[in-house]
Amino acid sequence: MKNKTIKLTISMAAVLGLSAVVMNVKANMTVYQLYLPTGNQYFMTDSTYEKSYDMKYGWTYQGVNWQAPSSGTAVYRTYNPNSGEHFFTTSHYEAAATVKAGWRWDNNGKSVFYSGGQEPVYRLYKSGQPHRYTPNISQVNSWANQGWKKEGIAFYAIYPNQNWSFDTMYYTYSAQKGDVHTPQFDYLNSNGQAISTYQNNNTYASYNNAIYNFNQNLAQVAADADYANWQARQKWSQQLNDLEVNLNQAQATVNAAQAQVKQYQILINQQQTYISEDQKEGLPTLQDQTLLNQYQINLDTANHNLTQTQATYNALLAKKNSLIATGTDYVKLSYNITRSVDNKKVTIHFNQSNKLAGKITNKPSNLTSVLSR
Incomplete structure (x- = not known):
């Protein structure tokens, strides 16, 4: 994607590391998130220039938040020259109301990016605090427990397309507990790097939450098979x-x-x-x-x-x-993995082999997870 044309207007917002900008919207825009501890503010932009500029003034880059579609419902952005807060909305009337109250338009009142896709971005508000925006439903609930009011879905986004990666662990079936394993899928840090531990961050919140839930289900399947395996061997012994x-x-x-x-x-x-x-x-x-x-x-x-x-x-x-x-009785859990063409859905195909008194029976089952919800 070519760099967008950006025109900066120096103001009180610029002094705070903020800017009023004019930009040409392109397809598949990557939306970045930044955070300013002073004022407890969050800021979103698809401009790498604006991201770098704001970081020079104390903003912390928190990573890729999502991708905006090339078309859809316009998302308007206004900012408060006194507090430096930015406000995002798909309602031109709502944005204009803030301007009437003394706020200023970003991008000359045109869309800064578009709303579209299946990933909801939620908006919350707390008296005396800037609005907050997040696609992370866990973060929404956490903030709500701290007194923030849920204002519903602010707009929709396209979540970054990520590949499933996993740690392959094949089954074993010795006469010990804890010997049945399934693959554990990797999480992503804010830079998109695969990690083995769960991170509840805004950058890949939905992805990591989907992975976490899937890994929990996989762990339960392994635990159930392992317990059945142990029981079978105990019975034989x-x-x-x-x-x-x-x-x-x-x-x-x-x-x-x-x-x-x-x-x-x-x-x-x-x-x-x-x-x-x-x-x-x-x-x-x-x-x-x-x-x-x-x-x-x-x-x-x-x-x-x-x-x-x-x-x-x-x-x-x-x-x-x-x-x-x-020979000993046992429960053996084997599997193979398939993925959808768009790489959004992954399915674990299990086969549980049960050996009892010399007779082997097979019980197939599947577990499926979808990244885009």
């Missing part, structure tokens, strides 16, 4: 632990059954020896034979119990080996 406990108990039961079998076998062998000795000496064997028969019954029962307990142990062992062979 608990199953394995329960099997270990049951196996230990089953082994103890098998050992007890084996001890009974061994005990009754010893008693039977001993009783058979008694019967053999009684027969050699011609003594009665009926009592010893009855006892031997009882021992044999007890042995048969003990062998049956041993067979059952051994079968129970073997079944538990097979279940444990199968659980280990199947």
Whole structure:
């Protein structure tokens, strides 16, 4: 864009670092914001010359506020030569009323830029203070809480077209909490540089607010998947632990059954020896034979119990080996990213894979954010 023609009129406003200007409006104008601590004033201009000029007189440059369209509703600017305040409005009648009250026109009463687009710029007023203008709804609410009166939307702007940038973090699924990740999108500082931390500034307020809300949603998706992942692994680990406990108990039961079998076998062998000795000496064997028969019954029962307990142990062992062979349960979150042609909309396409008892199911979902609201 070529530089605009600017004519300065020196006045009390110029001494304050302000100016009455004449400018030719061009397409895609970048609107800058400056702040003057003396008087607590905000100033907006699309003129790089005027921006640099005012900075020499104590104004602080706060960055690119938005872009004005090449056509649309005229935005008029007047200024107070006594206080140095600038007033912006799309109402020619309202601007003229300030001039009638002693204010002066900027740009000879012509538009200093245009109102258009989808980004609202709000105006607030507080008795004894200059008007304030901001596209940052969070800033609007903050000022309102400090006693500023909301005067609605002053005009509309085109927010700077920005690229989505993000820190790519791929999923992992170890048996630990905190291991499921999603991309975290970068914010912008007042110079348009990508930063990892949220900044609530006027320059890229809507952009950063949209990124913040999107990152919060992404973090919640990751947290939910991570918790589900942890639960799945805990459940699998608990199953394995329960099997270990049951196996230990089953082994103890098998050992007890084996001890009974061994005990009754010893008693039977001993009783058979008694019967053999009684027969050699011609003594009665009926009592010893009855006892031997009882021992044999007890042995048969003990062998049956041993067979059952051994079968129970073997079944538990097979279940444990199968659980280990199947592998741990898990929740795995994977994703890919797509963007719209105009780069205003970005969508995260998630796929959550759940593995439970060897069976894997997939659950797709999407999260979308739009920069222009």
